[in-house]
Structures are given as C-alpha cells and as structure tokens.
Amino acid sequence: MTDWKNPPRLFIPGPVKVDEDVLQQLARPTLGHRLKEYVQLHKETVDMLKKILYTDQNIFLSSSSASGIWEASIRNCVQMDEKVLCTMCGAFSDKFASITRSCGREADELKVDWGQAITPEMVDEKLASGNYTAVTMVYNETSTGVANPVYEISEMLREKYPDVLVFVDAVSGMVGLPIHFDKLGWDVVFASVQKAWAIPPGLTVAAVSDRALEKAKEVPNRGYYFDFLEFAKRAEKHQTPTTPAIPHIMALHYQCTKLLDEGMENVWKRHKEMGDFVRAWAKENFALFAPEEYVSDTLTTIKNTKGIDVAAVNNALQEKHNTVFGNGYGKLKNETFRIAHMGDINMADLKELLGWIDEEIK
Ligand SMILES: Cc1ncc(COP(=O)(O)O)c(C=O)c1O
Known part of the structure; x- marks a missing residue:
C-alpha cells in the first residue's frame, strides 16, 4: 500500500x-517577513548566494517553482515585438520556447535531436541571420542528461553579440555545475531548490543582471508576482515583494553555509x-x-x-x-x-x- x-x-x-538536518530547518519557528529577523535571514542568504553564483549583481528569491522564472525572464526583458532565439535540445529547452510564445513573443527555434548538444557555432549561425534581442538556453537538459557547453557559447556571445540578452535555465545544473554569472555575462539564471540544492520544492533562486533590470523598465505589462522591478525594490530592504516561503529560505541559508564551507x-x-x-x-x-x-x-x-x-x-x-x-x-x-x-x-x-x-x- x-x-x-x-x-x-x-x-x-x-x-x-532531502537529508534530515535540512528538513529540520523547515520546522524552525516562523518569522515576520517585514521584521528584522527575516531581514537578517534574507541578507545573509543573498550574500552567500552571490558567492556561490559568482555575482555582484541581483539575487531574487521567488516563492514558486522554476517555471515562474521561465516566464519572468520573457515578460520582464522582451518587448512584444522583439524576437527570441530559443535553443532546443530536449523536453525542458523545448518548453522554454513554448513559454516564450505563450507570453506572446516570437520564438525562433534552434533545434537539435534529443540527446545532442547546442554548440557555439550553431548559435552563432542563427544569431547572424536574424535580429534577435535575447537567447534562451538550458544548461543541463534534465530529459536527456546533456550538459550544454554554456561557457563556450557565452564566450562567443560576449564577443560577437554583446547586446543580446541571455536567459539560462540551470534548474538541474545549479550547485552541481559551475556558474560564474558575471563573467559569463548572463542576464537571468535560475533553479528551483528541489534539484541540486537538495531542499523540498517551493522556492526558486534567480540571479538577474543590472542590464536586465534596465530593460525591464522599458517593458510594459510585466505583471506583478514575477516583476523583476518589484523584486529589486524590495531587495534593497533585504525582503521579497510578497510573503515568501520562509521555511525554504531557512533551509537555503543552511545549504549555502554548508556549500561555502565545502x-x-x-x-x-x-x-x-x-x-x-x-x-x-x-x-x-x-x-x-x-x-x-x-x-x-x-x-x-x-x-x-x-x-x-x-x-x-x-x-x-x-x-x-x-x-x-x-x-x-x-x-x-x-x-x-x-x-x-x-x-x-x-x-x-x-x-x-x-x-x-x-x-x-x-
Ligand atoms: C531543466 C528544467 N527546467 C525547468 C523545469 C521546471 O521546473 P519546476 O518544476 O521547478 O517549475 C525542470 C523540472 O524538472 C527542469 O528539469
């Protein structure tokens, strides 16, 4: 049974x-999300996340699964009349393209067979032929077990297409695979915590570039729950726009401490x-x-x-x-x-x- x-x-x-010691973090007494104890928890967590993701830019904690940030990256950073290049090599990268379309934006496909990787040459060829504002990538395709060569792709992007925004789904990669966010020149990277963070589902960690925030200022109808500018405004006070999944953030703080110790x-x-x-x-x-x-x-x-x-x-x-x-x-x-x-x-x-x-x- x-x-x-x-x-x-x-x-x-x-x-x-999820290990027992991590589970115990989710059972701590709750905090008021506008009170100083939460501010301390949030600030310490974000400071550690900046070290883990090698960034001095923005870290947002979204009380959603990762799919929310798929949508957020498009709704915040792409105008309705702009075109996105979606690299597709499996179920989840395919989904990023369909979400781009469901947000009303044009998604052009760079598609390889499931099991193959996306290479810098493929991305270069596509970008050279079209007028794209952004590119989507999945770092680690959970359906096929392919880790795309995102460092090599990003190097090419920085050299040849520095104005193209880069959105990276690192859902099953973050923590287990390197992410040097600032050096890579990415604009959004995100992962839900039920993968290599080893925390129960319910929270997503996102790094967002300063230029993504600048872009968001020009994009109307970003919605509310996933509005990067709302996140940024509250981040100044070490808070989130809405009541966050505080127990998960306690567990994330714990996991960050362990990772940095290691x-x-x-x-x-x-x-x-x-x-x-x-x-x-x-x-x-x-x-x-x-x-x-x-x-x-x-x-x-x-x-x-x-x-x-x-x-x-x-x-x-x-x-x-x-x-x-x-x-x-x-x-x-x-x-x-x-x-x-x-x-x-x-x-x-x-x-x-x-x-x-x-x-x-x-
Ligand atoms: C690569 C990848 N992207 C996105 C998702 C969707 O994540 P979530 O279920 O946290 O929304 C998954 C889920 O397995 C995934 O593996």
Whole structure:
C-alpha cells in the first residue's frame, strides 16, 4: 500500500532526497517577513548566494517553482515585438520556447535531436541571420542528461553579440555545475531548490543582471508576482515583494553555509566523481544517451540497450528497498532511464542503488 508518510528514497532527477538536518530547518519557528529577523535571514542568504553564483549583481528569491522564472525572464526583458532565439535540445529547452510564445513573443527555434548538444557555432549561425534581442538556453537538459557547453557559447556571445540578452535555465545544473554569472555575462539564471540544492520544492533562486533590470523598465505589462522591478525594490530592504516561503529560505541559508564551507570547486568535483561512477556503471551494463563530451555531472540518462522493463525494475526496487529512480522522460520512456547524482545524494547511496538494480537485471 502506498504510504506518502514513508515515501521512497528518491533518485529521480528532482525532487531529490532531502537529508534530515535540512528538513529540520523547515520546522524552525516562523518569522515576520517585514521584521528584522527575516531581514537578517534574507541578507545573509543573498550574500552567500552571490558567492556561490559568482555575482555582484541581483539575487531574487521567488516563492514558486522554476517555471515562474521561465516566464519572468520573457515578460520582464522582451518587448512584444522583439524576437527570441530559443535553443532546443530536449523536453525542458523545448518548453522554454513554448513559454516564450505563450507570453506572446516570437520564438525562433534552434533545434537539435534529443540527446545532442547546442554548440557555439550553431548559435552563432542563427544569431547572424536574424535580429534577435535575447537567447534562451538550458544548461543541463534534465530529459536527456546533456550538459550544454554554456561557457563556450557565452564566450562567443560576449564577443560577437554583446547586446543580446541571455536567459539560462540551470534548474538541474545549479550547485552541481559551475556558474560564474558575471563573467559569463548572463542576464537571468535560475533553479528551483528541489534539484541540486537538495531542499523540498517551493522556492526558486534567480540571479538577474543590472542590464536586465534596465530593460525591464522599458517593458510594459510585466505583471506583478514575477516583476523583476518589484523584486529589486524590495531587495534593497533585504525582503521579497510578497510573503515568501520562509521555511525554504531557512533551509537555503543552511545549504549555502554548508556549500561555502565545502568550497564550490570541491562541490563540483564531488558531483563529477558521482557522475563518473554512475557513467562507468552505465557503460559497463548499458550505454550513455548523451555524447561523452556533453555528459552531465548531476544526472545520467542511460540508453536501455538491454531492453529491460524499466517500470518492473523500479517496482521491484520500490517493494524491496523503498527506492525509485527515473524512467526516461516523455518520448524517451523505457528507451532510456535516468539516475540523479546531485545535491545530498552521495556515493554510498549510489552504490546501494546500482547494486540493487544489478540484482534485478542479472
Ligand atoms: C531543466 C528544467 N527546467 C525547468 C523545469 C521546471 O521546473 P519546476 O518544476 O521547478 O517549475 C525542470 C523540472 O524538472 C527542469 O528539469
């Protein structure tokens, strides 16, 4: 019988496992969101986030899932008659394009097959041929396990198209993969906290550039809940425009402290080690879905070369060990399956999981 109070240990690519010490942060006494205790919590959290994301610009905490900031980046920073280049290489980057359109803006597609990466040359070719104001990218495509070469793309953008705004969905990448926001010249980057932040869902961290805010001043009808200028106005007082998910921010403060103690270089190294471990197992037993050059260090999408019954293996794991991993996403269901190795998932967790899968597939 299903028991939501005793849920399976999660190896799906989000939400991921949350450790007990983090959960306890969500149970602290609540704070008044206009009182000085909250101001202190907010300021300290934002100061740490600036270090983690390597930025001196703006950090906003949105009490929403990440999809809210997909929409916010378009509604705040693109005029109705401007054109956006949407790079598409899987379910989530495809969605960024459909959200751009649902906000009434023109989205031009740069599309590769699921499992392939977007390269600087492709983006350059497209931008050269059109008059684009902004480009959208997904750092780490959660459906395919591809980590796009966003540093190389950004270098090209800075050199050749410095006026084009850059919106980056780093939902399953942030924390696990490097983000040097100011150096990269990005305008918006965001991630919900149920991925590598290893916090339950309900909050999104966004970095927003000063020039994105300048642009927003010219764009009408930005709405209210996701208006960057409202966020900026309140950020001056170390607050959010509306009542935020305070328990989540307490957990975020806790996670930021731990990450900075560990050092971001070490955090990225730890994720790479977990990625290497899962990839070695995947190659021994199956094959990688992403090209070797573009594999993600936060999750692995595995090609089901043995034709195993993914749902049956998952059911067995759930029954015997109260544990689940991810099936393939959308059209990749059964053809692939996915294992998350991000946040507070550790090597011991992964050894256990892969051992249990081994038992089912031998
Ligand atoms: C890359 C990516 N972008 C966006 C989303 C949507 O995020 P949320 O569910 O927090 O709105 C997800 C969710 O899995 C994702 O993996």
